[in-house]
Amino acid sequence: MLSVRDAHARIVAAFDALPAEMISVADAAGRVLAQPPRARLTQPPADLSAMDGYAVRAEDIPAAPTALKLVGEAPAGGSYDHALGRGETVRIFTGGPLPMGADSIVIQEDTKADGQTITMLEAPRVGRHVRKAGLDFTAGDQPFATGRILTARDVALAAAMNVPWLSVHRRPRIAILSTGDELVMPGEPVGRNQIVSSSGIAVAALVRAWGGEPTLFDIARDDAKLIEDRIAAGAQHDLLITLGGASVGDHDLVQDALKAQGFAMDFWRIAMRPGKPLMFAARDRARVLGLPGNPVSTMVCALLFVRPAMERMLRQAGDPVTTTTARLAVDVKDNDQREDYVRAKLTRDASGGLVVEPHPVQDSSMLSVLAWSSALLVRPPHDPARKAGAEVQVIDFTALPGLY
Template identity: 50%
Template sequence: MLSVEDALSRVRAAFKPLPAETVSVSEALGRVLASDAVSRVTQPPHDVSAMDGYAVRAADVASVPVTLEIAARVPAGGSYDGEIQAGQAARIFTGAPLPHGSDSIVIQEDTDASEDQVTVKASAVQGNYVRPAGLDFRSGDVGLHAGQRLTARDVGFAAAMNLPWLAVRRRPRVAVLATGDEVVMPGDPKGPNQIVSSNGLSLSAFVTACGGQAINLGIAPDNRDALAAIAEGAAGADLLITSGGASVGDHDLVRAGLGDSGLEVDFWKIAMRPGKPLIFGQIGGTPMLGLPGNPVSSLVCAVLFVRTALDCLLGITEDALALESAILGSNLPANDRRQDYLRAKISLDGEGRRMATPFGRQDSSMLATLARADCLIVRKPHDAALESGVTVDILPLSGKFSGI
């Protein structure tokens, strides 16, 4: 069996970033930058006031109280073309540019003003309540980097940099095909020996959450010809994902059925639990990941391998599989030769430390525990028995745009 690390390495090597396309900044949320976003403006463009008050020369208010002539009024969006002379001040509002000659702001609470004069009651040093030009960023600065998935904050930053359009990676097109005579779609008539299918829908949702476009091909019956015919719907996709039919039983037909359509297998079987019977290969030039049929196995494999493939296609630079640490909440027996991914809840212990407590039963058919889990505890092959209170590696299932 192949190690998880080797399998991930082979998946990464099989994909390269997709071409770029241009989108409006208003449509850029969740997209991945294909090139650096470079500011077209300096912000603020001038020295501006950070408060409502009076623009003065610091030298004129070194000794207070002092009464100054109001030479101008400068609202936000306006300006004063003249110059503040000795003994003068300008009424100014937040965001307005400082008039020439002034170098400090006295807030209005520290003044008494009439129509033409203002008495300053508190001194102010040079630069007081002044936002200098370029305090936030300058024209030519790289504000956002290629490979970065854009958040709402990033969209606002791009807009502030005066970038109405952004170059982003095309969304990967991912065909999703569930298999099995024993599964039916939610709401469809269900035979006495059938179960409701969740894999196609959960995997499609996962693809969408990771920034791809899911093409749900439905459910293929356990028939080689039918499987091959339905899989033709993956033509033109950037990735085909199947679930079920990847093991060794008489009805596990993915390799056999798609083999007739030219499936070339790179690897099959990974030393991990859940998710051992995973296939990776190519069919008609389209990369293919054949995931196990058990719902938990399918989604755990998606977190590791589908997410990795999509991140490569999108050119994402952040490592979504970077492990974090937590305190183990219960004892664990020694591990065997497979790498374990245990569903666990996160809480805080008495010292405020993050604690991960695995569910008592880890059967790969139990989707309810995955839905309630906050993380996966990751255990290396042949890991020794562990007692509660030790530090373990975890893979969070929230944040990082995990989609699960």
């Protein structure tokens, strides 16, 4: 069986970055930048007041108190369009441009007004309460790098840079196909030998959280022609994910349907738990990733393989999921030849260190255990038995969108 690392490497190598598209800056949060924008103006465009008060020349107030003559005002959105003379001051408000010659602001709390005479009760230093031109950014600046996932903070900055459109990578379009006579959708009548399908809904939610556009097909019954038709439709997407039906049993029809349509099978078993029956196939530009049907196996495999494939389509690294160090809360037995992803709870001890407690039941059909968990304890193949307090590697759900 193929190792998890080798399977990951083969999958991510099969994907290239998707083309770019232009979208409104208002719609860009969460998208991946394809081309960094340049600031189209300087901000602030001139020296501005950071406070309500009076614009002055610092040299006119060598000591306090000093009286100056009020000659005008400069509100935000307006200006005083004359040079400030010796002994003069201008009433100014936050965001107002400094008059020519002014180099400091005395805040209104440190002044006393008597008609046109303003007494300064504090001697300012040059630059006090002044936002210098270009303090935020200057025309031509490129504050973002290609591949950045844009946040609300980023789109606010881009908008302030007077950039109305951004070049971002197109969202991966991912088809999701569940197969099997035993499946029904939530809310439908459940027969004696049937179960409610949850894996497709879970994968669609993860795809959406990871920046993709999921298309959730209707459940395909165990009919070879129907499955072939659905695969043909799914192959028009950037990736087709099949759920179940990828093993070698008499009723596992997905592999045969793929081969009938000219797909070459790369692999179909990997040395991991949960998730052994993982399949990857390709034909020209079409890619198919077959995930196991058990819902926990589905979600673990989606994290390990679908997410990095999507990252590659978005011109990101597509590296294996990041792990962090924690200490075991209990003893664990030795592991077999498969890499094990153990559902577990993360807490912190008195010193702030991470402590991981595996759930006592690890059946891959138990979504309640996955919902209880906040991490996966990663056990390498043939990992020896370990005592409580031993250092281990965990995948922390709190750092992953869509899982916490």
